[in-house]
Amino acid sequence: MNILEPEPERTLSQSHFQKISLALADAFDKISELSHKNREGKILAFKKNKEALADEEAKFNGQNKLHKKIVREIMTSRKDTFTIDIEDDIDSILDSLANTKHSKIPVYEKNIDNIIGILYVKDLLISAKERECNNIDIRNILHQPNCVPETKHVKELYNSINSKKDELFILVDEYGGFSGIVTLDDLMYEIKGISYDKEIKNSKITKIDDKNFIVKGFLTVSDFNKNFRTNIEQGDYDTLSGYIIDQLGQIPDDNENIEINLENLTLKLIKIDNRRIEEIHVCIAN
Structure with a gap:
């Protein structure tokens, strides 16, 4: 009767173990790096998509307002x-x-x-x-x-x-x-x-410097809002002079010195002819 002798126990030498450990560590680092890059890529893609959606929403809102x-x-x-x-x-x-x-x-x-x-x-x-x-x-x-x-x-x-x-x-x-x-x-x-x-557009607004402008009274409220980034709401007026009269509650006399504060702007009436507001000095606050 033959008795099989057990195979000798196989053990890893320290040098082999170190090689395997280093290889596994290197592989893990590469996986982690790829995962990190992938995560960064996803974050960047998300941000870009979010910005694109915001742009599309702004365009949609602008077009929607334009249609109305x-x-x-x-x-x-x-x-x-x-x-x-x-x-x-x-x-x-x-x-x-x-x-x-x-x-x-x-x-x-x-x-x-x-x-x-x-x-x-x-x-x-x-x-x-x-x-x-x-x-x-x-x-x-x-x-x-x-x-x-x-x-x-x-x-x-x-x-x-x-x-x-x-x-x-x-x-x-x-x-x-x-x-x-x-x-x-x-x-x-x-x-x-x-x-x-x-030439016609620019004739309504004359730039003195970066903070001072001379504006014609017949400039529309819509154009004033666009150029000075204000938010004057539409009312029973169409022009800047109409808005000012609405705020004052009366038509100013020719010799009156009047200033109106509007958001970050100061509006000073500099030319009134026959009780008609011809020109306004617009000053942007610091």
Whole structure:
């Protein structure tokens, strides 16, 4: 009967054990490093996704507000619109045109609610060259006005534009009266954030230095909010001068010294003509 002798017990030498331990430690370090990098990658990806979502949300909110905004909110009101009475003699019309930078002028008959056409200044100048001024009949060179309801949405009006000839729109209220104007420049500024006619836009705000500006009273509240990052709410006014009158509760006299604090701004009335606020000094606080 053969008895199998047990195999001798196998043991690891210290050198082998150290090699295995070092290999395992190295492998663990690599796994930990990969895990750490993977975790960092996930965190970065999460942050990027979060930022992307925030950008998309901001764009969505902006587009949503734009879809709701109507042209009345961005218009130049009738009292701040330069207009011409068709019954005025040609000399007085030419004199008034010499003091304005506008190239397209609404023309009314009898009363300002009855806009009968748009006068292109270049057409008047051409007619003046071709014949004597007294022989010019302005009715013959008027362009048909583009009349739109003041409640029309900004984006809807912009999308309806067929050509750059549609540069001036006459806004009418619910009773058919003239309430103000909107230009192609106003629409492009709202839709794309760019100005079609930078000279007109910049003429409303004159920069003195980084903290001081001269602002025209007919600047719309919407444009003022954009340029100075304020949050003036819409009310029974469309322009900065209208907002100031609303805050004062009265129309200021020509010689009054008035300052109004608005968030981080100080508004000082520097030019009042016939109780009309023409210019405001805007100072940004430190």
